Amino acid sequence: MAASNDEVTEKLARLRVQEGEKTSSLITENSTMATEFKNDVFEPHLSGFDNKDLYRLALSFYKEKEGKAVHLSYEDKLKLVAFTQQVSHGKFSAEKLPDLGVLDVIGRDRRIAWQNLGDMTKEQAMEGFVIFLDKVCPSFKTYVEAQKRDIQEKARLKKEQELQKLEEEKRLQEWNEQKMKEEEERLKQENQRRQIQDALNQQTFSQFKAYAEQQYPGNPEQQGILVRQLQEQHYHQYMQQLFRNQELILEENEKGMKENQHLKALIGESAENLLLTNSEATQEESEEQEDWPKILPPDMWTNANIDEFKNTIRREAGDAVIKIGHGETVTVRVPTHDDGNCLFWEFATDGYDIGFGVYFEWSKPETTQVSVHISESEDDDDEDDYESREDLETGDASETPMSDYKPSSIPISVIIPVYRRDSQEEVYAGSHKYPGQGVYLLKFDNSYSLWRSKTLYYRVYYTRP
Known part of the structure; x- marks a missing residue:
C-alpha cells in the first residue's frame, strides 16, 4: 500500500x-x-x-x-x-x-x-x-484575396450605379432644359405669329369686310366667316412669301434697312395684291353673273399621307395619273350629277408644286363623264377662260393668283383662283356644294414652268344629298 x-x-x-x-x-x-x-x-x-x-x-x-x-x-x-x-x-x-x-x-x-x-x-x-x-x-491568403476582389467588385458596381444615376439625372436635367427651351421658343414663335397676323388683319380688315359685304349682303355671320377665311389665307400667303424672300431680307438688312419698314412693305404689297385679285374677281363675277345664284365658298384642307394617296391612285384604273409638260395646263371637266349635291377633289404631285384653281361653268351638262383637256398655253386654249399672268419659276414667286378668267359666251364663276400649291409635300383636298347645274373646271397650271414637267395624281367624286 x-x-x-x-x-x-x-x-x-x-x-x-x-x-x-x-x-x-x-x-x-x-x-x-x-x-x-x-x-x-x-x-x-x-x-x-x-x-x-x-x-x-x-x-x-x-x-x-x-x-x-x-x-x-x-x-x-x-x-x-x-x-x-x-x-x-x-x-x-x-x-x-x-x-x-x-x-x-x-x-x-x-x-x-x-x-x-x-x-x-x-x-x-x-x-x-x-x-x-x-x-x-497559407489558404488564408487566397481567402483574403477572394474577399478583396468581392469587395472591389461591389465597390465598382456601386460606383457604376452612382455614375449611371448621375448621368441619368444629368440627362433628365438636360431633357427638361431642352423642353423648357422648346416651350419658350414655341411661345416666342406663337407670339410673333400673333403679332404678324394681327398686323396683317388690321391692314386688310376694311378691304376684306367690303368684299364680304358684296358676297353676302345682309348676312353678317357669313361675312364674318369669309373675312376670317381671307385673313387666314392672306397670312399664310404672306409667310410663304416671307420665307421665300429670306435672302432678299438679309440683303436689305445688310444695307441698313430697318426690319419693321421692310415688314410693312411686305405686308402692304401682299395685302394690295390679294385685295386686287379679290376685287377683280368680285367685279367680274358681279358683271357676268348678276342673274346667277350665289356661290358658297369652298372648303379646303390638306392630308399628310401623300405616299399612301399616290399608291392608291396608281392602283385605280383610268387616267388619274397625268404627265403635265412644261408650259402646259390641264383642265379636268367634271359635270354636276343629278344624284349629287357636292363635289370633292384631292390631288398631289411628284417633286414640285403646281398651280391649282377651280371654276364653275354655267352650262347644262351633256354628259356625266369626267374629261381631261391639255393645252400648251393659255393663249391657244379656246375652252379655257383664264390666262397666265407671270412666270413664277423664272423669277417672281409672288403668291398672288396666277391667272384670271376672260369673259366668254358661257358664263364662268371663279370658285378658287389659281395659286401655286405645295402639292409635292402633302395632299391638297377640298369640296364645294353644287351652285346648280353646270361643269366644274379643275385647272392644273404648269404654264409658269419653262423646263419642268409635273406628274399629277388626282381624284374627284360627288356626294349624295
Missing part, C-alpha cells in the same frame, strides 16, 4: 515537472511572439482593409475553417486564442477570472499565453492575430 502511494506521488511530481517545462516553453514563445508582432507589418495581400474589418475577416475564416480545411498545432491555437482574449478583454488580470481546476491544463496554458501578451493594445492584438494566422495558414 505504501509502495503504491509512493508511485502515485512520483508520477505527480514528474507531471508537474513536465508541465513546468511546457509552461516555461509557452512563456518564452509567447513573449517572443508579443515582441515580434509589435514590430510586424502586413503583407501586401493584406493591405487595403481597415484593421477591424481585416480582424473580423480573419476571425470568421478561423472559426469556419478550423478543424475542416485548416489544421493547426496546439501551440498555434493557444497563440490565436490569446490574441482574441486580448482583443475582447484587454490585458490579462487573474483577479477578474475564475479559478481553474487542478486538471484544467488547457485553460492554464491559454491564460499563460494571454498573460504573456502583456500591455499589447487592442489594435496590436488584432494585427497580431491576422499576421500569425496568415503565417501558419
Whole structure:
C-alpha cells in the first residue's frame, strides 16, 4: 500500500515537472511572439482593409475553417486564442477570472499565453492575430484575396450605379432644359405669329369686310366667316412669301434697312395684291353673273399621307395619273350629277408644286363623264377662260393668283383662283356644294414652268344629298 502511494506521488511530481517545462516553453514563445508582432507589418495581400474589418475577416475564416480545411498545432491555437482574449478583454488580470481546476491544463496554458501578451493594445492584438494566422495558414491568403476582389467588385458596381444615376439625372436635367427651351421658343414663335397676323388683319380688315359685304349682303355671320377665311389665307400667303424672300431680307438688312419698314412693305404689297385679285374677281363675277345664284365658298384642307394617296391612285384604273409638260395646263371637266349635291377633289404631285384653281361653268351638262383637256398655253386654249399672268419659276414667286378668267359666251364663276400649291409635300383636298347645274373646271397650271414637267395624281367624286 505504501509502495503504491509512493508511485502515485512520483508520477505527480514528474507531471508537474513536465508541465513546468511546457509552461516555461509557452512563456518564452509567447513573449517572443508579443515582441515580434509589435514590430510586424502586413503583407501586401493584406493591405487595403481597415484593421477591424481585416480582424473580423480573419476571425470568421478561423472559426469556419478550423478543424475542416485548416489544421493547426496546439501551440498555434493557444497563440490565436490569446490574441482574441486580448482583443475582447484587454490585458490579462487573474483577479477578474475564475479559478481553474487542478486538471484544467488547457485553460492554464491559454491564460499563460494571454498573460504573456502583456500591455499589447487592442489594435496590436488584432494585427497580431491576422499576421500569425496568415503565417501558419497559407489558404488564408487566397481567402483574403477572394474577399478583396468581392469587395472591389461591389465597390465598382456601386460606383457604376452612382455614375449611371448621375448621368441619368444629368440627362433628365438636360431633357427638361431642352423642353423648357422648346416651350419658350414655341411661345416666342406663337407670339410673333400673333403679332404678324394681327398686323396683317388690321391692314386688310376694311378691304376684306367690303368684299364680304358684296358676297353676302345682309348676312353678317357669313361675312364674318369669309373675312376670317381671307385673313387666314392672306397670312399664310404672306409667310410663304416671307420665307421665300429670306435672302432678299438679309440683303436689305445688310444695307441698313430697318426690319419693321421692310415688314410693312411686305405686308402692304401682299395685302394690295390679294385685295386686287379679290376685287377683280368680285367685279367680274358681279358683271357676268348678276342673274346667277350665289356661290358658297369652298372648303379646303390638306392630308399628310401623300405616299399612301399616290399608291392608291396608281392602283385605280383610268387616267388619274397625268404627265403635265412644261408650259402646259390641264383642265379636268367634271359635270354636276343629278344624284349629287357636292363635289370633292384631292390631288398631289411628284417633286414640285403646281398651280391649282377651280371654276364653275354655267352650262347644262351633256354628259356625266369626267374629261381631261391639255393645252400648251393659255393663249391657244379656246375652252379655257383664264390666262397666265407671270412666270413664277423664272423669277417672281409672288403668291398672288396666277391667272384670271376672260369673259366668254358661257358664263364662268371663279370658285378658287389659281395659286401655286405645295402639292409635292402633302395632299391638297377640298369640296364645294353644287351652285346648280353646270361643269366644274379643275385647272392644273404648269404654264409658269419653262423646263419642268409635273406628274399629277388626282381624284374627284360627288356626294349624295
